[in-house]
Amino acid sequence: MTLFILIMFACVQTVPTGNAAVESAQSVAPLAAVSQSQDTSRKEPADWRKFEGLLSHQMQLTLSERFVKAGEAYFNADATQIVFQAIEHDAQGHPESEYYSMYVAQLRDEGKGQSFGPDQRRYRLKHIRRVSPIGSANTCGWFHPTDPNKLIFASTITPPVKQETPGYQRGTRNYRWSFPPEMRVVELDLSAKDITVESLKTIVGDGKAYTAECSTSPDGRTLLYTSLESGDGDLYAMDFATKKITRLTALTGYDGGAFFSPDGKKIVWRADRNADNLLQIFIADVVFDSAGAVVGIGEPLAVTNDGAVNWAPYFSPDGKVIVYASSRVGHDNYELLAVPVPTDRSAPIAQPRRVTHAAGADLLPAISRAGTLLMWTSQRGTDHSSQLWLANMSQNDLLSGELVPPVSESASTPAPTTTAKIIPSPTTSPTPPK
Numbered sequence: 001m002t003l004f005i006l007i008m009f010a011c012v013q014t015v016p017t018g019n020a021a022v023e024s025a026q027s028v029a030p031l032a033a034v035s036q037s038q039d040t041s042r043k044e045p046a047d048w049r050k051f052e053g054l055l056s057h058q059m060q061l062t063l064s065e066r067f068v069k070a071g072e073a074y075f076n077a078d079a080t081q082i083v084f085q086a087i088e089h090d091a092q093g094h095p096e097s098e099y100y101s102m103y104v105a106q107l108r109d110e111g112k113g114q115s116f117g118p119d120q121r122r123y124r125l126k127h128i129r130r131v132s133p134i135g136s137a138n139t140c141g142w143f144h145p146t147d148p149n150k151l152i153f154a155s156t157i158t159p160p161v162k163q164e165t166p167g168y169q170r171g172t173r174n175y176r177w178s179f180p181p182e183m184r185v186v187e188l189d190l191s192a193k194d195i196t197v198e199s200l201k202t203i204v205g206d207g208k209a210y211t212a213e214c215s216t217s218p219d220g221r222t223l224l225y226t227s228l229e230s231g232d233g234d235l236y237a238m239d240f241a242t243k244k245i246t247r248l249t250a251l252t253g254y255d256g257g258a259f260f261s262p263d264g265k266k267i268v269w270r271a272d273r274n275a276d277n278l279l280q281i282f283i284a285d286v287v288f289d290s291a292g293a294v295v296g297i298g299e300p301l302a303v304t305n306d307g308a309v310n311w312a313p314y315f316s317p318d319g320k321v322i323v324y325a326s327s328r329v330g331h332d333n334y335e336l337l338a339v340p341v342p343t344d345r346s347a348p349i350a351q352p353r354r355v356t357h358a359a360g361a362d363l364l365p366a367i368s369r370a371g372t373l374l375m376w377t378s379q380r381g382t383d384h385s386s387q388l389w390l391a392n393m394s395q396n397d398l399l400s401g402e403l404v405p406p407v408s409e410s411a412s413t414p415a416p417t418t419t420a421k422i423i424p425s426p427t428t429s430p431t432p433p434k
Contacts, residue, residue, distance in 0.1 A: 048358035048380065054338075054401050055355070055374060055391035060381055061107075061125055062086060062388040068095045069386045071377035072364045075107070076143040079368040082107050082125070082375065083141030083151060084388055099137035099160070099178075101130050102153050104190065107390075123390050131188055133197050135159040137180055140213050146220040149191040154212030154225075156182035157200055179210040185225055204238055204245065213256045218264045222294050226256040235269060237294040248297050257312055260286070262319045266341075267297060270311040270324075280304045281313045281324055283341065301342055305349055307407035309334075312364045315341070316395040317371040323355060325363040328404050333361040336376060338398040353401035360384055371395035 049058060062070040062084070070086035085100035111122035132138045137156045144150035160180035184205020192199055203223060205211030213226040223238040230247075233254035238245045249255040251273060258269035261283075268283045285298035304310040308328035315322060320341055325334045337352035356362040360379030367374055371394065378389045 048356075051357035052355070052391075054353075054397050055393050057122055058389060058391040059123060060387055061123065061375070061390050064381065064383050064385045064387060065089075067385075067387065070388050071386050072140065073375050073377070073388050074142055074366045075368045075373070075375065076148065077145060077369055079370065079373055080107055081105065081143070082388075083143060083153070085139055085141065097135060099135070099156075100139060101134070101136075102132040102138040102141050102151075102155070104129050104131055104141075104151065122392075131190070131195055133157060133200075137178065137183065139183075140215075142215050144187075144220055145216060145218055149189055151188045151190050152203070152214055152216065152223070153186060153188075154183050154205075154214055155186050155200060156180050157184075157186065157197055158182070179228065181209055181228075182207045183210045183212050185211055185214045185223065203240075204236075213258065215259050217260045217294075218262060221292070222260075224258050224260060224267065226254075226258070235267075235297075239293050242293070244293065246295055248294075259314060261315050261341075262317055266319075268303070268313045268315060268322055270313060273300075274305070278307065279309050279311045280306075281310050281322065283322075301345060302349060303339060303342060304352075314365050314367060316367055316398060317369050318395055321395065321398045323365045323367065323374075323398065325361075325365070326352070326404075328352065328407055329354065330407070333359065333379070334363050336362045336365050337404055338401065340399060351406070352404050353399055354404050355398065355401055361386070367393075367395065 052058065066088060068087045068089055070084055073082045073084035075082055081104055083102065083104050085102055087100055088096050090096040105125040105128040108124050108126045109122065110124060131151065132153070132155055136158055137160050139154050141151065141153040144152060160178070160182050162178075162180060184207060185203045186200040187203055188195065188200055204225065205227070210228040211225060215224050216222060217224070221240060223240060225236055225238070226233050227236055230250070232252065233256050234250060235248040235255045235258050236245055237248055249271075253272040253275065255269055255271045258267050260267055264286065266283050266285055268281065270279050270281050272279050273282070274280060281303040282300040283303055284300045286294055287296040287298060289295045303313070303322055304326075306328060308326050310324055310326045310328070313322050313324040321338050322341055323336055323338045326337045327334055328337065329335045335357065336355040338355050339352040340350050342350065355365075355374075356376075356378070358378065358380040362376055362378045362380070364377045365374060366376070372392060374391050374393045376389055377386055379386050380389070381387055
């Protein structure tokens with residue numbers, strides 16, 4: 001949501017080499033690009049399927065013939081629909097907009113009772129439908145967990161005044177996530193036949209401060225989101241019934257891309273809390289009042305604390321594992337890693353396991369409620385554009401992957417501080433090193 005992240009997170013047409021910085025909506029406090037170098041002789045395996053033992057039947061869901069880029073997708077309750085953001089080609093083959101539109105689509109399983117090879121697409125998207133006004137900027141779609149016809153997402157509703165193209169920037173590895181102040185959280189009735197500007201009902205946000213990166217509690221009672229209302233990105237909770245808003249974080253640094261745990265008792269998010277030009281992942285217990293309303297969170301507990309950029313965290317459906325995007329592997333792109341949810345503050349931070357192993361960024365993971373499907377944003381396709389990918393998996397296997405060693409001390413040395421809104425990314429360099 002990382003980013004926006006999530007966050008999340010979506011994405012680009014070419015994957016050039018060289019220095020990289022990832023600019024995100026999930027980081028407003030000044031961050032610096034991290035200087036991380038690597039052995040340039042190291043190559044990603046051509047046959048990444050062989051190295052991704054935790055996944056099977058990896059398949060591309062969105063295609064570059066229709067979408068310039070697509071990303072940050074989430075399942076509905078029974079994984080029969082997805083919501084995602086994307087930019088389509090116009091009739092001349094150019095991007096039809098500078099901004100992401102929001103889409104919903106049916107996720108059709110065409111493999112029941114059939115045998116599919118590793119390169120065959122078992123799942124396909126059907127009845128892809130744009131649900132946001134043309135020209136508006138949109139991000140962070142989310143299905144309401146108890147009302148199948150209610151969709152929640154962030155939208156400017158009308159075109160933003162300031163022109164900032166989001167996603168990976170053409171000819172670079174820079175990832176920009178724009179922060180239009182017009183962005184607010186809206187809800188939409190998916191049963192409506194025709195969707196217009198009037199169809200979008202504002203839930204929170206007054207058009208004066210970026211408000212996005214939204215999700216809900218599993219029971220649908222609470223909206224969780226990030227806002228720049230304070231001038232520094234913070235997490236907020238809103239009770240749908242009472243409309244009461246509670247600020248959850250107030251420390252220096254951007255907090256965003258938050259999700260509830262499946263039991264609704266914890267949240268996970270990413271923040272630049274350490275002020276070291278990196279992003280780390282945290283969890284915290286949710287505090288409730290006697291009526292069951294969210295009134296705060298407990299002391300945050302670090303899930304990661306290394307020299308990498310870690311963002312777009314997502315709970316497994318059993319609540320035991322967090323899958324997230326990270327630069328920890330030392331490549332010139334992000335990979336998906338998995339780590340057990342920490343429960344003991346006195347215990348050392350667990351070492352993550354590797355989930356993806358392909359050239360090109362792998363970001364913004366989401367897992368179906370049954371724990372059998374992983375969906376994420378990837379640049380592993382033949383044209384290297386950012387598109388949605390899907391794979392079969394088992395949440396019970398997530399912690400059986402290859403251990404990812406700690407980032408070397410030299411890899412975590414931040415570059416001089418800049419004023420840009422940047423998620424640092426590793427750089428390709430002949431010498432050793434979001």
